[in-house]
Amino acid sequence: MKKIIPAYLRVIVLFFTIFGAIEYFIDSGDRAAFIKFPIVNVILVVVLVLLVAIEIVISAADTIVYQILPEEEKAKLAAEEKLPLKESAWFKGLMNKLTRTVPIENEASLLLNHDYDGIKELDNNLPPWWVYSFYACIVFAAIYLVRFEILGADNQEMELKKELAQAKIEVAEYMKNAPDLMDEKTVTQLTDPADLAIGKTTFETNCAACHKADGGGQIGPNLTDDRWILGGGVKNIFHTITNGGRDGKGMIAWKGTLKPKEIQKVASYILSLKGSNPKDAKEAEGDLWVEETPTPEAK
Numbered sequence: 001m002k003k004i005i006p007a008y009l010r011v012i013v014l015f016f017t018i019f020g021a022i023e024y025f026i027d028s029g030d031r032a033a034f035i036k037f038p039i040v041n042v043i044l045v046v047v048l049v050l051l052v053a054i055e056i057v058i059s060a061a062d063t064i065v066y067q068i069l070p071e072e073e074k075a076k077l078a079a080e081e082k083l084p085l086k087e088s089a090w091f092k093g094l095m096n097k098l099t100r101t102v103p104i105e106n107e108a109s110l111l112l113n114h115d116y117d118g119i120k121e122l123d124n125n126l127p128p129w130w131v132y133s134f135y136a137c138i139v140f141a142a143i144y145l146v147r148f149e150i151l152g153a154d155n156q157e158m159e160l161k162k163e164l165a166q167a168k169i170e171v172a173e174y175m176k177n178a179p180d181l182m183d184e185k186t187v188t189q190l191t192d193p194a195d196l197a198i199g200k201t202t203f204e205t206n207c208a209a210c211h212k213a214d215g216g217g218q219i220g221p222n223l224t225d226d227r228w229i230l231g232g233g234v235k236n237i238f239h240t241i242t243n244g245g246r247d248g249k250g251m252i253a254w255k256g257t258l259k260p261k262e263i264q265k266v267a268s269y270i271l272s273l274k275g276s277n278p279k280d281a282k283e284a285e286g287d288l289w290v291e292e293t294p295t296p297e298a299k
């Protein structure tokens, strides 16, 4: 057979095919198998060396066989080597197998013995590539029918729905454990004194200028009463701190400056100030917030 693909390309293609197969079949979670399991690297190196070795052996064997060929065979081989791919015996053989055409000179052997006003008919074979594709379709249809209509496997829509549901569960799980990921839906009020102390520090550094160190309020509203302009409860307060107050009021969004976990702590700290009645506190503003009322549209 004529060598269509050069050896180095064959090695590369085979190597990456094996590499791909390894990655596909070894379940290595979110990291590539060759990073997670160092042994995979060893296997890959061995595979590569083997592939190169096999190519060398084949090429050596070819050379030896060529040496012992009689002269006329050598000449034939050399001539074959020079032919373009489409002219090669291998390609012609393949085409013949796929089409089984009869050369035009032998057309008479196919002629059917009827004649419609001079129109004659040839009885050509169905081309094998067509016949085999047809059989493959029948096999496919049978498997499809059994799998989806009888055994009730998931169709694409169902698969997508299941994957989305699973992804939702995973995101929720991730949000629960991720140290710095949290939103107003998942935030909970902290009561641990250590957390509140951190919240207090954050408050004194960033917020006291407007809300006063005791939370009594100055430029910003009083945070120690039970009235809230933008909604009370940890979820609303988290939302306000994250996204800021109403436009032009002076309360900026802190989401770039503070991490969600820090916002959670400072929000919890603010909640712990409730009822502390600091001296010279600002008048209460906003609506009375009673926990367990349905969350009003914050802002």
Ligand code: HEC
Pocket: 202, 203, 206, 207, 208, 209, 210, 211, 219, 220, 221, 223, 227, 228, 229, 230, 231, 237, 240, 241, 245, 246, 247, 249, 250, 251, 252, 254, 266, 267, 270, 285, 286
């Ligand atoms: C530049 C001044 C300023 C700073 C600094 C500031 N705030 Fe405010 N804050 C305000 C103003 C003004 C409002 C009222 C916003 C409105 O009415 O929309 C407000 C509103 C709030 C509210 C909602 C109050 C309510 O009644 O609904 C919370 C909670 C709050 N701030 C927390 C904080 C926290 C926590 C920080 C620090 C990380 C902070 N603020 C820093 C000015 C400030």
